[in-house]
Each structure stands twice: as C-alpha cells, then as structure tokens.
Amino acid sequence: MTTQTLSIAGQHLELHPSGVIYWKEQAALLISDVHLGKVTHFRKFGAAVPHRAIEQNFESLDQILFHFRPGTVCFLGDLFHSSMNSEWHRFEAWVKKTEARFLLITGNHDIISPLKYEALGITLVPELLWGPFLLTHYPEEREGYFNLSGHIHPAVRLRGHGRQSLRLPCFFKNKHQLILPAFGAFTGSHILEKSQEDEVYAIADAAVIKI
C-alpha cells in the first residue's frame, strides 16, 4: 500500500488507495459514494448483477476500518443508492457490529428516511463545518473553508507516447477543494480534465500516485 499524505490548513489527510481519506488529527475516516443497495436494487428489477459485489462493499469497509480504527466515520453522501431494499438489513447488521461514530452528509441518492438512519445512531447533516474543512456531497467553494466532497466519481485519463491512454479513479484537488473517488464496488467514474492548478492523485492498484 502506498498512500499520500497532504497537509492542508495545518491538518494531515492521508489519501488511501481504497479511495478514502484518513484525517489524522481527528482520527476521522472520510468515505464517499459507497452506493450500498445498488446491486440489490438492480436485482429487484430483474438485472442479475453479481451478488458478490454486495459483499465486496462490506468487506472493503471492514478492512479499511480495521486498518485505521477511526473514532468517526463520515460518509460524504450517496451511502445508499436507492429506496429501501433488503440490503439495508445487511447494512444495519454491519453498523451494529462496528465501533465508531457515524455521520452521513446526505447526497442526491440518499432518499431513505432519516429516521431509519437515526435509529442506527447515524447522524444526518446536509453539510458539515469541521475545523478548517467544509464537508459536502456536491463540490462547492466557500470563502474561508477548504471543501471535501464526492458526487463526481472523479477519474483521470493519462496519455503517453505511442498514443497510449489509461483511465484511473482519482482524488482531484485544486486550491479550495478536494474531491474523493467513489468507494463502492458497483459505481462508475467520470473523467475530469486536469488544469495547471489542479493536483491529481490517481489510484493505481494498491498505490496512490501523484500525477
């Protein structure tokens, strides 16, 4: 595992190849766009997406929580992809056995009733001001804060000699904000064009590499 640690406003953020950020000072794990329930939603409507992809999401979550042992887990939106389905019960079981404080910044996909989340002890907020950071689902710029967000599922396209090209999910950073890649196993990605001021940290196998 090769990670990258950024120092922003005096705080240390570790970018991990699983697509999460670990905020050292607060022992907080930031995870974006897990899209739980998506596989089940598709299956419910007759599209036989492999069942194994569901377990993969929970296995990845377990691994990353075991690795960092965070005090707080903050989801940056699109935690649950669809309306209620049976995968919710799988999620409930997972939350109950996991020791951490859970926060969810609601995204456009999070349409399940807040009461359901609150019953699990998960706090829902539309956005979160935390230290020097503004945590949101949609990327935005706000005076005086550095924005951490998701929603876009950023990826980068690299080109090389011999007209080669590669597409990799990435952390996408500019002066005021940092966008996280999608964590979920059954999510796509969207290519962003890198400009001079942007910094891109691509995920290549088990490493985060600065482009």
Place this chain on the structure above:
Amino acid sequence: MKKSPPYSIAEDWFHTQGWTPFPFQKKTWEAYLEGKNGLLNAPTGSGKTYALWFPIVLDYIRENPDYRKKHSKGLKAIWITPLRALSQEIRQSAERIIEDLGLPLTVGIRTGDTSTRERSAQRKSMPDLLITTPESLQLLLATKGYPKTFRDCRAVVVDEWHELLGTKRGVQMELALSRLKMIAEKMRIWGISATIGNLEQARQVLLGPESEAYHNSVMIRARLNKNIRVISIIPEEIETFPWRGHLGLRLLDRVIPIIRESKTTLIFTNTRSQCEIWYQKILERYPELAGEMAMHHGSINKDTRIWVEEAIRNEELKAVVCTSSLDLGVDFAPVVSVIQIGGPKGVARFMQRAGRSGHRPGKESVIYFLPTHAIELVEASALEQAVAKNAVEDRIPYLSSFDVLVQYLTTLAVSEGFLPSEIYREIKSTFCYQGITEDEWRWLLNFLVMGSQSLQSYDEYKKVEVDADGRLVVNNRGVAMRHRFQIGTIVGDAHLTVRYQKGGYIGSIEEYFISKLTPGDVFTFAGRNLEFIRVKEMQALVRNSTKKTNKVPSWMGGRLTLSAQMSQLLREELYSANLPVSERSEAIRCLDPIFRRQEQESLVPGPDTFLIETFKTRDGYHHIFYPFEGRFVHEAMGSLLGYRVSLLSPITFSLAFNDYGFELLSDQEIDIQAIIDNDLFSTAYLLDDLQKSLNSTEMARRKFRDIAVISGMVFTGYPEKGVKMKHLQSSSQLLFEVFKDYEPDNLLFLQAYRETFEHQLEEGRLRLALERIGRQEIVWKPCSKPTPFSFPIITDRLREKMSSEKLADRIKKMTALLMK
C-alpha cells in the same frame, strides 16, 4: 393431393399483366403447393414476392373452394421482412393479387411504426396475411394467447434471409420458428435469400438442421444470369492522388459526367457521414443539380426516404447519394448508373448494388468504382476479378447466443409461461442451440429464476418465477412491461433523435457524436446545417444555421472488414505489381508511380514474402506488418503479436489497423529480429495467447454491450416517455467490470469473449493467415520515413492499447511526459 393445383389462375394473371412467369416462380408454386418448405435464391426485384404470395393465395383457394362467398377468419400467413421500410411494397404486391382474383383476404402490417390502436385492433382480429419484422413477431409471442393466434397459420416467409442470417435477429427468427412449428402444425416455412456463399447452410439454419421441416424442403435458384461490368474510375494524376483518406472527394468531378449522361444515378457510400459529405460537396460545386439530387440513408426520417424512393421510381431525380439503406428491396427500373465510392468490402454487397442498374432481365449492369485513396485502386482491380468469378462471401450464423435465448425465454414467460422440458427440445432443434448442454440449460433457468447462483436469504432478485405446475412465468407487471419494451429495441449504439426546437423530426444520430458537441456548434445532417442547442431527454434539439461547418456525424456501425475471398483476390492483385506491365490490370498499371515510391524505401511484396516495415516519427516507433487479410484479422493478429512481444520484455503498445495491415506503435523500439527468431507468428497456443492479450478484454467489453441489453441486464429506458428510471441506469461497461471481478463464470459474460473470438477476431481465418505467413519469407525493411503502404495505417486515430509494463511504471512515464 386433394385437387390439381390451380396454377392456371396464376399463369392467367401473369398473362393479363403481359408477363410470363419465370421458371423459378413456377417451381416455387409447385413445391409450395406440394407442401414443401424451402429456400428461394433470388435477387431483389426479380419477382420473388410473386413467387411466394401466389402459392399462399392458391393454397387458400384450393382449401376453400367457395372462397368467393365464405371467408374463414384468422391469420393464414406471415411475411417477415428485416426492414420495415419494405413492408408497404410487399403489401402492395399481395393486395394486387387479392384484388385481381377477387379474394376476400385482408393484408395487415405490424411493425414498430404501427399505431397502438391498429395493434390492438389486430389483436382482436388478425389480418389474413400479416407483414411484420422479427422483433414484432417476438412481441406477438410475448402476448397472452399467442398459440391461438398462430394455430391456423399455414405459411411463414422470411424475406431477405441473407440479411438476417449472420445476425442475432436471425437467431430470434430461428427461435420463433421453433415455437411456431409446434403450435401451427400445417405451417410451411420459406426463406428468400440473395446469393451468398453458404446457401445450403442458410436453408439448414432456417429450417433447423436434421429437422423434419428440413428433410421436407427444397432449394430453388432463380439463376437470372446478369452481366455485371465494373468500370474503375482511375485518377488522371496518381502522383497527387492522396495516400490515405476515405472520402474520395478528389474524384468528385469525374462523377458529374456519369450523372449527366444517365437518366438516374445511384451513388453508394459506405457510411452515412460520407453520404452527407458527398451530397453537400456535389451541391457546392454543381449548384445546378439542386432539386434534381437527393440523399437517402438510415438516419433520415421515414417520410423523406419514402419520398426519395417514389421520386426515383417516377424518374424525377438525376442522382441519389445513398448508403446500404438502398441495398434492399424497392425496385427502381429507371436506374441507369451505379457508382460505388470506396471499397464496398464485400463482393455480394457490391454485386447487389451493381444489380441496381440495368434492372431488367437480359440487360447489362454497370457499376463504377471510385477509389478514395491510392491503395484502394488495388481493391478496384480485385473487385473486377471477384465479380467475374462470382466470389461471394458466406454469412456466418451465430452459435449458442445465450443472450438471445434469455430474452426469448423471458418472452415466453411473459405471455403463456413455459415448461422447460418442452422448450428445451424445441431450442435444441435449432441451428443456433444445437450444441447447448444440459448444464448450460440449467444455468440459464437458474439465471432467470434466481439471478444466477444466489442463495442469500435477503436477495430480492425478481424476474421469472416457477408456478405450481412447474411452468416458468413472469408475474410482475413491471418486469413484463420492461421486457416488452426491450424486445423492440434494435441493438446498436445509443441513438438520439434530432429535432428542431420548434418541433419537427429530422433523424437520429449516435449519442457518441452528440456527446462531443457543445451548444452553438454547427454540424451537417440530412443535408442541412444545424446548430446544436441542447439535449433534452433522448432528443438533440437544433435550429437551422447558415454557418459553414466541417462537422459531420460519424456512425460507428460503418466499419466493415474485407471478406476472406476478397482478401485473397486483393493479395493476388497486389502481387501482380511485380509482373511485367502487360500482365497487370489498368488500375495496377496506374499505381506504378506509387509502387516505385514504395520500392524506394521498402518493397511491394510478392506471394512468397511477408513484409514488415519499421521507422520512427514524432509519435514514436512504428512497426508495420502487411498480411492483407482485412481489418478484423489484423486486429486479432496485432493483439496476438503484441502480447507475444510483450512477453520478451515489458513494453506498451497502441495498435492500429486497416484492411491491408496493422501497426504496433510504441515509445520503445521492438527488435524485429527477435520476432522472427522466436517464431512469434506461430499458431501454437493461439487461443490461449489471444485470450491473454489485454485487447481481447477490451473487445469483449464492447461485445458485452449488446449482450447486456439483449439479455435484459441493462435497461435502456423508455425514450420519450419520461418515465423515471434513473436509479436503474448503468452502463454495460460497469456491469462488465463487476462480472469480471465477481462472477467470471457467468455464461453471458463468457459469451462476450466467445463472440469476440468467433465473430470479431475470426479465429479461423487468423489461423489460416498465420499458416500462410509461416510459409512465406519474412522481409524486414527498416525505413527512414513512412512508406505509401504504411500511410493509411499510421494515420488511423482509432486505436487499441495493450501493455505488459507495471501500471506504476506507465504512469511515471506518462507523468514525465506531462511535465515536459
């Protein structure tokens, strides 16, 4: 036999028209009335519709002697056409007979264009003769009570069977016929096909190999020998003729005298974009032709197309620029000249187009061939040979297309439900599924009912259920509705309809093209310059523009490959460049300056040499190989060789190819001697190596797109219906990735690879090509600059990639490049 067949009725009718029936027509009547099934091999416009409408009608007369007084209701015959545009014409010929003979029969059409009202009227009372498409026939099978509808049907005619044969729509037909055979016991099955290389096989696929229907069948050939003359348009100055390109506009002026001298000229282009450009450019340079010239291609709206077809018939047009949309059906007697722009890539297609001219028995057909770049002149010459030798290609039928089977089984589950044991016997009798194993069958049923091998208690997979009698049924209305919708979707790239903002349909364009436009951009479409405003739902909204533009929509579907026969003729023509001048064809003689140029740096290969060229440009190190086998084989051979080279040392390539050869482009130089020394063109471990080349995954990923849609795993949405299905949309790409990671033994996922090898990579041809190379002497020519042969390849922008370098190393290199 009940009574003597009433041929005289048909013959009399022909005589009143002032015609005499052709022997093939009489033979078909006879065979049909004897109760035979069959395949009729007859070209477009030969009177093939009368060959089969007549016996259907005569059969009715024979069975209902008091037909003038009494009319027994219900469906009696189905006529399948691959193109709904042809249905009107088929209807007219049927109605003509019925009216003249005073029969009480009704004729109906049921296609995607049929209104909901008419469709439900048909459901209540079917017309006696129904003209429909393979998709609409499937939809009928998805309707409750279908066995009753078809019970008394006595004939199915599959028109233009050659067009369906090598496609999944053909598989749909095989499946539908396997069902109809069981429910309509007296049904005869007839196909009509143009000449293809594997006509006998075509009959087997239609009727089912070893089936009763096949054993009780005949093959009838029209044998209307027509002379075809190919005239190549040879550039006056080959020195300035482009080495690459696909438009052919350089020779535009040479087309004009042909148009002027003929009553009507059809100008065939290979792609719709090329069609648009030619139309524009001719008008720009010869504005006097405005009003006398039109355009015809598949994306133009139906009314315009019908108008064009009528105008050709009425001799109102001097010229029509068109695509394969005018290949089928529609008889235009007045067409005098046909021009083919660029290589038609297939002999059958070329001959069919040629047949458009001199469209009367006994008349000579003339087709002009206009090359779009210098090397294509070799193709011109090869085409002349091919036509002389009647070297038409095969249409390869699909085998074990599980996606179509999943769709079909769902169709049956939606309407009446089905018993697996019963349907298994039926599908096993088709050509496509003759090799299906019981394991595969069980897997498919499991997939339908449980969504593959899921045993999780909280799984909510819902599609097909098993009822108390053991029938597989769909109970969920949503599933049924989505499925019916999906059947009608002709698979291809996603299309957007193009409309004026104020209303008015113009045509449809691939989403891929629209996605590259930004609002305000102007593009040419349907002969007009249009400004792109925005995308709304599945529509691209536009307004007219007076701005000039060079943006023309491209259609990915336009990429064809050379057939095996054509490739061989092409090689022979090329080899003739080494012969004395007197033994060369005119096109090859004219290419002489190019060949001399080629020889300065490299050589023109003969039958015993396999040429490899290498040189360096700003783009990197080019390594070019010339098998002359067509683009699909080159794609395969390129990936294979690339993979094998990459085993020698870590390296990354991009691959480009055309019909003549392929290129491996890299930032490192490949040691060609090592390729020769290590025998990298060997056929040993061929399949294994192909599978491992990264490229096959990329190709399978593309194949998977259709498979995912056909099998119902990707829902394409309800265009223009505004139904919100947002949370159900996913790309087949994404789905492909999850299957790769979590369910690599899924039969539909594996099918993508199998199709890649069988249909895309043409593994069989690849093996033969490698064996041929094995017998040739490999000649490696290091060059100082690109050669004429290499030019069309290295400038191809559509490329495949492959790599054996570590991801991190590749990124490092690319990053270093970014910093420079």
